[in-house]
Amino acid sequence: MTDTRRDFLRTAGAALAAPLIAAASPPPNIIFIYADDLGYGDLGCYGSNLRTPNLDRMASEGMRFTQFYSANPVCSPSRAALLTGRYPTRVGVPRVLFPTDSTGLPDSETTLAQVLKQRSYKTMCIGKWHLGHLPQFLPTRRGFDEYFGIPYSNDMKPRPLLHNTETLEEPARLETLTLRYTEQAVKFIERSQGGPFFLYMPHTFPHIPLAASERFRGKSNAGLYGDVIEELDWSVGQVLDALKKHNLDSNTLVMFSSDNGPWYQGSPGRLRGRKGSTYEGGVREPFLARFPGRIPKGLVSKAVAGTVDILPTVARLCDAPLPSKPLDGIDIWPLLTGRKQQLEREALLYFDNIYLQCARWGKWKLHVARYNSAAYNPAPPGGRQNLPLPAPELYDLENDPDESYDMAPENPRVVAEIRARIDRLMTTFPEQIQSAYRESMARQVAPTAVGSFPRLGR
Amino acid sequence: MTDTRRDFLRTAGAALAAPLIAAASPPPNIIFIYADDLGYGDLGCYGSNLRTPNLDRMASEGMRFTQFYSANPVCSPSRAALLTGRYPTRVGVPRVLFPTDSTGLPDSETTLAQVLKQRSYKTMCIGKWHLGHLPQFLPTRRGFDEYFGIPYSNDMKPRPLLHNTETLEEPARLETLTLRYTEQAVKFIERSQGGPFFLYMPHTFPHIPLAASERFRGKSNAGLYGDVIEELDWSVGQVLDALKKHNLDSNTLVMFSSDNGPWYQGSPGRLRGRKGSTYEGGVREPFLARFPGRIPKGLVSKAVAGTVDILPTVARLCDAPLPSKPLDGIDIWPLLTGRKQQLEREALLYFDNIYLQCARWGKWKLHVARYNSAAYNPAPPGGRQNLPLPAPELYDLENDPDESYDMAPENPRVVAEIRARIDRLMTTFPEQIQSAYRESMARQVAPTAVGSFPRLGR
Numbered sequence: 045m046t047d048t049r050r051d052f053l054r055t056a057g058a059a060l061a062a063p064l065i066a067a068a069s070p071p072p073n074i075i076f077i078y079a080d081d082l083g084y085g086d087l088g089c090y091g092s093n094l095r096t097p098n099l100d101r102m103a104s105e106g107m108r109f110t111q112f113y114s115a116n117p118v119c120s121p122s123r124a125a126l127l128t129g130r131y132p133t134r135v136g137v138p139r140v141l142f143p144t145d146s147t148g149l150p151d152s153e154t155t156l157a158q159v160l161k162q163r164s165y166k167t168m169c170i171g172k173w174h175l176g177h178l179p180q181f182l183p184t185r186r187g188f189d190e191y192f193g194i195p196y197s198n199d200m201k202p203r204p205l206l207h208n209t210e211t212l213e214e215p216a217r218l219e220t221l222t223l224r225y226t227e228q229a230v231k232f233i234e235r236s237q238g239g240p241f242f243l244y245m246p247h248t249f250p251h252i253p254l255a256a257s258e259r260f261r262g263k264s265n266a267g268l269y270g271d272v273i274e275e276l277d278w279s280v281g282q283v284l285d286a287l288k289k290h291n292l293d294s295n296t297l298v299m300f301s302s303d304n305g306p307w308y309q310g311s312p313g314r315l316r317g318r319k320g321s322t323y324e325g326g327v328r329e330p331f332l333a334r335f336p337g338r339i340p341k342g343l344v345s346k347a348v349a350g351t352v353d354i355l356p357t358v359a360r361l362c363d364a365p366l367p368s369k370p371l372d373g374i375d376i377w378p379l380l381t382g383r384k385q386q387l388e389r390e391a392l393l394y395f396d397n398i399y400l401q402c403a404r405w406g407k408w409k410l411h412v413a414r415y416n417s418a419a420y421n422p423a424p425p426g427g428r429q430n431l432p433l434p435a436p437e438l439y440d441l442e443n444d445p446d447e448s449y450d451m452a453p454e455n456p457r458v459v460a461e462i463r464a465r466i467d468r469l470m471t472t473f474p475e476q477i478q479s480a481y482r483e484s485m486a487r488q489v490a491p492t493a494v495g496s497f498p499r500l501g502r
Numbered sequence: 503m504t505d506t507r508r509d510f511l512r513t514a515g516a517a518l519a520a521p522l523i524a525a526a527s528p529p530p531n532i533i534f535i536y537a538d539d540l541g542y543g544d545l546g547c548y549g550s551n552l553r554t555p556n557l558d559r560m561a562s563e564g565m566r567f568t569q570f571y572s573a574n575p576v577c578s579p580s581r582a583a584l585l586t587g588r589y590p591t592r593v594g595v596p597r598v599l600f601p602t603d604s605t606g607l608p609d610s611e612t613t614l615a616q617v618l619k620q621r622s623y624k625t626m627c628i629g630k631w632h633l634g635h636l637p638q639f640l641p642t643r644r645g646f647d648e649y650f651g652i653p654y655s656n657d658m659k660p661r662p663l664l665h666n667t668e669t670l671e672e673p674a675r676l677e678t679l680t681l682r683y684t685e686q687a688v689k690f691i692e693r694s695q696g697g698p699f700f701l702y703m704p705h706t707f708p709h710i711p712l713a714a715s716e717r718f719r720g721k722s723n724a725g726l727y728g729d730v731i732e733e734l735d736w737s738v739g740q741v742l743d744a745l746k747k748h749n750l751d752s753n754t755l756v757m758f759s760s761d762n763g764p765w766y767q768g769s770p771g772r773l774r775g776r777k778g779s780t781y782e783g784g785v786r787e788p789f790l791a792r793f794p795g796r797i798p799k800g801l802v803s804k805a806v807a808g809t810v811d812i813l814p815t816v817a818r819l820c821d822a823p824l825p826s827k828p829l830d831g832i833d834i835w836p837l838l839t840g841r842k843q844q845l846e847r848e849a850l851l852y853f854d855n856i857y858l859q860c861a862r863w864g865k866w867k868l869h870v871a872r873y874n875s876a877a878y879n880p881a882p883p884g885g886r887q888n889l890p891l892p893a894p895e896l897y898d899l900e901n902d903p904d905e906s907y908d909m910a911p912e913n914p915r916v917v918a919e920i921r922a923r924i925d926r927l928m929t930t931f932p933e934q935i936q937s938a939y940r941e942s943m944a945r946q947v948a949p950t951a952v953g954s955f956p957r958l959g960r
Binding site: 083085086093094262265266267268269270306309310311313314440443444446448449450451452453454 | 541543544551552720723724725726727728764767768769771772898901902904906907908909910911912
């Protein structure tokens with residue numbers, strides 16, 4: 045039996061054996077707010093100069109994570125992982141989907157919305173879906189009672205604004221979106237206050253092209269990106285206010301994160317890399333979780349966690365049955381309640397498209413491959429391409445969060461340990477993913493201290 | 503008359519009218535230590551976890567700059583600027599020189615060593631030259647009495663270790679270099695103690711391939727890069743100790759910086775970009791200056807300054823005549839003595855090869871072009887290529903040091919002002935540089951808030 049399958053069974057077993065919510069207490073409402081292309085360093089509570097008072101307050105009223113990971117550095121795959129609790133390479137969505145694609149998240153996968161429907165949750169998705177834009181892939185076919193939003197990124201055409209499967213507007217007027225998403229969210233909360241409900245709110249911004257409503261445009265003193273962030277922050281405040289107004293505060297878990305690191309604009313803080321990169325700046329994200337009375341106030345967790353953990357955590361919290369397929373995430377409720385500071389978990393994998401690039405284990409991160417960039421010159425035919433590193437690189441993220449000092453040559457045992465863990469985990473992946481990994485590793489030379497680096501043309 | 507020429511005349515006139523050193527005091531000794539590919543965040547005194555006690559002490563005994571710029575993000579051009587006080591695009595060294603090149607810094611340019619020879623300085627260059635490896639371009643032809651080092655980067659072949667123009671060893675044993683450079687430096691100080699002397703010490707490391715001597719290998723707890731930095735730090739300590747031993751401390755100006763940002767390893771701190779990039783991480787560098795009794799202890803300067811300022815500053819301090827060609831640098835002695843906190847200066851220009859990419863003016867930095875990277879997909883034929891930005895980007899480096907929030911659309915006047923300054927300055931450059939700039943600007947569209955960005959293939 046694989047470790048992953050064992051994890052799954054352990055989680056499922058625990059859920060069956062000891063439901064966390066007593067039968068008498070009403071099932072909690074769940075809200076997950078997801079920014080698009082927001083950087084680790086873009087919120088006030090993560091050191092930014094941008095003004096995000098509502099998110100900062102949410103952090104101080106709940107828990108803030110400093111090592112929370114999206115499962116992929118780009119949009120579609122990271123969303124696939126959030127909604128399934130499984131790596132995108134496992135669920136058939138390893139790359140961004142385009143309007144020209146006719147695929148989506150396969151029916152064989154179970155979404156968090158489908159999990160919660162089994163407990164009679166009212167469910168709504170508001171915002172950017174990006175897991176298939178054809179009718180059979182839309183949210184209303186994947187466990188959501190209702191959908192309002194754009195089915196893919198705002199830089200894609202023709203950019204319809206949908207209600208369920210119907211087009212309301214095309215192209216959607218970008219500057220109105222955050223406002224209209226927020227109105228929809230507040231209305232959904234109002235009409236669902238009898239509960240329980242699940243609101244999944246993947247915002248369109250700060251993905252480019254940026255746009256803010258008139259009330260926020262030109263107000264941030266940090267350009268249009270700043271205006272957009274301040275409007276997102278306002279939106280979060282409106283959602284929290286609606287909960288308060290309807291006395292739902294103490295029975296609602298609200299979470300906030302982003303799908304991947306910043307693209308052209310936005311700040312990864314002092315992390316290396318941006319959107320599209322498996323350096324930390326591409327995948328480490330803000331994560332806030334607020335549940336008054338259940339999650340302690342103002343704690344900061346340094347535990348390694350990620351979007352793959354959301355489904356198992358929420359399912360257990362809501363006493364809902366887990367999907368039948370093995371999960372990559374684990375139940376992080378013990379972290380959220382402050383009962384535990386760390387949880388044992390398997391190595392965390394970082395993929396670019398179908399290629400495994402890195403693994404995080406404890407304080408260590410091992411890089412084995414990297415996508416083609418200016419560092420590899422000339423570019424391979426076809427542009428972007430994954431390349432195995434001439435030697436693996438090992439970073440100590442505790443002492444070196446910006447991945448600056450390769451410790452691989454001095455730590456062959458750690459390298460071997462993480463490689464063995466990768467090898468074991470890889471056997472659980474589809475054959476295409478395994479063979480892409482084998483091919484990379486076969487091309488890799490032994491680590492040496494000197495001279496093993498790709499040549500740059502300058 | 504151009505602004506640059508006016509700057510030059512002002513500087514020269516001031517030097518003639520009011521020599522800073524009274525006739526009686528002996529001319530000061532000058533030492534400039536130059537790391538290779540060291541990041542803005544790689545020293546303890548700049549926030550690193552690496553142990554650099556000697557450089558940290560040098561900072562506390564002198565002045566530390568937080569906005570000091572190399573004139574180019576790669577090796578050869580940044581060295582050309584340091585030694586001439588002029589932009590590399592002005593002196594014919596806009597790009598890295600390779601062993602296959604038969605060019606070097608032209609004889610028509612005057613180096614800082616040549617300037618100081620006119621005041622009878624003993625001069626030595628120890629380390630990586632990289633301004634032409636053929637005999638007619640070597641340091642001994644450019645104002646240095648003596649040379650010991652490798653004429654180009656340590657990743658180039660055949661990598662001879664030269665004494666003057668004679669090959670001592672080929673290829674040079676990398677792990678011995680920092681130690682042998684240091685021995686040479688200490689001996690030069692010993693035999694030149696009658697003074698005045700000028701020691702230019704451009705180290706080979708932390709440019710890759712990395713190597714450290716046995717005493718430092720495996721000792722840093724930050725990989726080989728950390729070992730290398732700790733050995734460099736030790737070397738600086740040896741030089742300072744030699745000054746103390748020979749009672750030269752109070753008459754020697756010692757400076758430390760690096761030629762450009764970090765490459766594969768090394769940390770730019772929280773700055774964006776690395777070696778080869780005109781984002782701050784490619785060009786903003788540590789700069790320490792120590793001159794007991796003349797430079798106040800422990801001050802930190804936020805003034806914008808750079809390697810182009812070294813020649814005019816040192817020339818004036820040593821009462822040496824300036825070269826006949828107009829300089830881009832200014833005399834920063836008023837900053838170094840703490841008499842002034844800011845100096846008026848023209849916009850600072852950032853080039854990539856022959857292409858102007860950015861300009862810094864006050865707190866603002868305007869980007870007008872960028873080299874081809876993964877962000878531009880597919881790569882242009884020939885790989886790396888400069889591309890004008892669809893719209894200029896403007897960053898407020900005071901509030902946004904990591905260049906995350908574009909303020910151009912909201913600040914058309916600032917954009918226009920900096921563009922006008924660039925236009926004026928560009929008229930002083932060689933025709934090839936001017937036409938490369940004109941071509942970029944002609945391809946640029948007007949700034950708009952929405953939709954003006956290059957498409958990325960994902």
